[in-house]
Amino acid sequence: MNILSEKIAVLGAGSWGTVLANLLTDNGHDVTVWAYLDKDAHELNDQHTNEHYLPGFKLNERLKATSNLKDATDGANLILFVVPTNVVRGVAEQLLPLLKESGNKPVLVSAAKGLEVGTYDRISEILASVIPAENHSGIVVISGPSHAEDTSTKDITTLTAASTNLEAAQYVQKVFMNSYFRLYTNQDVVGVEMGAALKNVIAIGAGALHGLGYGDNTKAALITRGLAEITRLGVTMGADPLTFSGLSGVGDLIVTATSVHSRNWRCGNALGHGEALQDILDNMGQVVEGVSTAKVAHELAQKKGVEMPITDAIYGVLYENKPIRETIVSLMERDSKPEFDY
Structure with a gap:
């Protein structure tokens, strides 16, 4: 494949999906964003903006968008899932007959971070x-310390591209990398995936501590002991403990549990200030993955002891x-x- 001109479909027109699609377009690829709503696709095509998620950010004019899944994915070498965890299965089920019909075999990439309620699936x-x-x-997973807002301004960002298929991971690495965006x-x-999902839960706790007025000692304690919990459950599920000291473990936890850009941190902060959870979620305008992941993690931990x-x-x-x-x-x-428990 010619890494310089890949045809890529990005499924999801939220902040992270839009920023990654724009980055890939800047990298010289032919990129189409699949937006759930017609109006969002029209805004991306006509105004080259996504004001709801990225106010004031101007997109590459070569980036295309559509609300038609077939049009977005037809002939794509790489299909990137950047939709909320609770709709990944439904979108994949819509995609499957399109792949069967076309005979196309793209690399599937996930940039979502969560665990599915009920099945506990990554x-x-x-x-x-x-x-x-x-x-x-x-199938490749990309994860690490990254906020869409920072990546949109070309702040230096490093992530992990994980797959049991090393060739697929290396392909994704080459497609995404540039002077400010690096993948290992x-x-x-x-x-x-366990680190990516579970850090959202700890970030809610970190935000709550901030909202309650606790200081740096308390926040550091929560993040450190939170990492211990993430590692315990992850290793029980079959993970390498070393992974949790890397980008998708402690790296992602730090950025998510300390930044106002984090929806999970903001949710916790609002809880700490006494706001009701449902009001927070209604006003957020974006999915707070840590809320549903807290339920999955709690149930999974009980199941696994x-x-x-x-x-x-x-x-x-x-x-x-x-x-x-x-x-x-x-x-x-x-x-x-x-x-330390051994």
């Missing part, structure tokens, strides 16, 4: 369960209306224990 597992191997050329390959898909006190506490606040300050006190009053 995004790559959803894609693999819906789209058979004979209809694609590999990794074959631990489980670890990369993994201790995750911070995650359980956040679940209690989100789903059982437990008071935040009392929940923090209960965490601090737990029995003493070693820092």
Whole structure:
């Protein structure tokens, strides 16, 4: 394949999908964004903007958009999923007959971060369960410390491209890389996806601490012990513990748990200020993945017998209306224990 002129479909016209599509267009690729709503596709095509998600940002005029999935994906060498976790399966089910009809076998890439409610599936597992191997050329996950707002201004960004198919990961690496956007390959898909999903839960907790007025000591404690929880559950699911010290582990956790750009952090911050969860979600205008992931992580940890006190506490606040300050006190009053459990 000619890496300089790939045909790429980006499924999802939110902030991250739009920024990645624009980056790929700047890289010289033929990119089409699939937007769920006609009006969003028209704005991208006619105004070269996406004001709802990226106010004031001007897009490359060569970037195209459509609300027709077939038109977006026809002949694509790479199809990038950047839709909320709860709709990945539905979009994949719509895509499958189109791939069968065309005979096209694109590389499937996920830039979504979450775990599916009910099945506990990671995004790559959803894609693999819906789209058979004979209809694609590999499944790759890209993840790491990245906010759309920073990437849009060409701030230096480094991510991981993870796949059990190293050739597919290297292909994605070449397609995306430029002077400010760097990808490293990794074959631990489980670890990369678990880190990507679970850090959103910890970020809600970090935001809540900020909203309650706690200082840096407390936030650092939460992030560090949160990483320990993420690692415990990830390793139980088959991940390499080393992955959680990398970009998709501690790197993504730091950026998500400390930045006002993070929807999960903002959700937690608002909770800390006393706002009701449903009001926060209604006013956010974008999906807060950590809310649904908290439920999945809580259930999965119970099923696997993994201790995750911070995650359980956040679940209690989100789903059982437990008071935040009392929940923090209960965490601090737990029995003493070693820092590292082997």
